[in-house]
C-alpha cells in the first residue's frame with residue numbers, strides 16, 4: 001500500500017503542476033468546448049456581433065497579444081477568468097452569459113473550468129473547425145419553390161445544359177431530391193464572358209446557385225444575370241462588375257447570398273442591393289464598399305449583413321473553394337488523417353459518401369472503415385464548407 005502511494009504521489013504532483021487533477025482526463029478544446037461556444041456564444045461574440053468587444057471564434061481574438069490585461073480567459077487561472085465567472089452566475093444576474101436562453105449546464109461549466117485550469121489550449125485546427133461550423137450556418141436551407149416548367153421549357157433546359165457541358169461548364173443538381181440546378185463557371189476563368197452568360201438564360205426557372213467568380217463577365221453582361229430570377233446564391237467574386245452591373249440585379253427577388261469579393265461594388269450599389277427582399281449576406285471584402293456605406297445600411301435597419309474583410313469568412317471562402325475543387329478532381333478532401341491527426345499518405349484512402357478520404361497508414365484506414373461515424377466529424381464537410389489550407 002505504501003509503495004503504491006509513493007508511486008502515485010509524484011504522478012499526481014505532476015498532474016497538479018499542469019493544472020490537471022489526478023485521474024482527470026484532458027479536455028479536448030475542439031471536441032468539448034468549441035461546440036459550446038458555437039452553439040451559445042458566437043452569435044453575439046463572433047464575426048457578426050462583438051458584444052462587449054469580445055470575439056470568441058478564434059484564438060487570436062480570445063488571447064490578443066499585448067492586451068493580456070483584458071483577456072477574459074487566463075490559462076491555468078480559472079478563478080481570475082471573467083468568462084468563467086460570467087457563465088457561473090445565476091439567471092437573475094445581469095452579467096450572466098449567455099445573455100439569452102438557459103444558462104450553461106453544470107457539466108458544460110465544469111468542462112470550461114477544467115479547460116482553463118489545464119492551460120486553455122486552443123489549437124489552430126479548432127479555429128478552422130469553428131469557421132467551418134459558422135459557414136455551415138450561413139448556408140441557406142435547401143428548400144426551393146420553383147415555378148412549373150412545361151415540356152418546351154424542359155427541352156430548352158436540357159439543350160442548354162448540353163451546350164454548357166460541351167464548354168466544360170459544371171452543371172449539377174443542388175441536391176438529389178430537387179430539380180434545382182447549380183452552375184459553376186469559375187473553373188473556365190476568362191473563357192467565360194458575357195456571351196457565355198447568355199447561354200444560362202433557358203435555365204432561369206431552375207438555376208438557384210451560380211458561381212461566376214474569376215470569369216471575364218462585365219457590367220454589360222449583368223442583364224443576363226438579371227434574367228436568372230430564381231437565383232438564391234450568386235458568386236461574382238474577382239470579376240469586373242461595378243455598381244452599374246450590380247444595379248442591374250435589382251430584380252433578383254430571391255437572392256439570399258451575394259459574394260462580391262474583389263469586385264468594384266461600391267456603397268451606392270450596396271444600398272441598391274440591400275433593397276432586395278431576401279438578401280441576407282453580402283461578402284464585400286476588397287470591394288469599394290466603405291465602413292460608412294455599411295453603417296448607413298445599419299441606420300436603415302436592413303437585415304442584410306455585410307462582411308467587409310472578416311478573416312473567418314475570407315478563409316472559409318478559400319477553404320470551401322479548395323475542398324469543392326478536390327471533390328471534383330476526386331482528390332483526397334483531407335490533409336490530416338481523421339483517425340491519428342497526422343499528415344495523410346494519399347496511397348491509403350477510402351471513398352466515403354462519394355468523397356475520397358485519405359489516412360496516414362493502413363491501420364487508421366481499417367479503424368475508420370470499422371466505424372466511420374466516430375471520425376467523420378474530423379473531415380471537411382461536403383460541398384467544401386470546411387477546413388483546408390487557407391491559401
Ligand code: HEC
Pocket residue numbers: 036037040041042043044045051052053054072082083086087094095097098099100104
Ligand atoms: C444574446 C447575446 C449574447 C450571447 C448569446 C452571449 N453574450 Fe456574452 N455578452 C453579451 C453582451 C451584450 C455583453 C456586454 C455587456 C456585458 O458585459 O454584460 C457580453 C459580455 C460578455 C463578456 C464580458 C466581456 C468583457 O470583456 O468584459 C464575456 C466574458 C462574455 N460575454 C462571455 C460570453 C460567453 C462565454 C457566452 C456563451 C456561453 C456569451 N457571452 C454569450 C451578449 C451575449
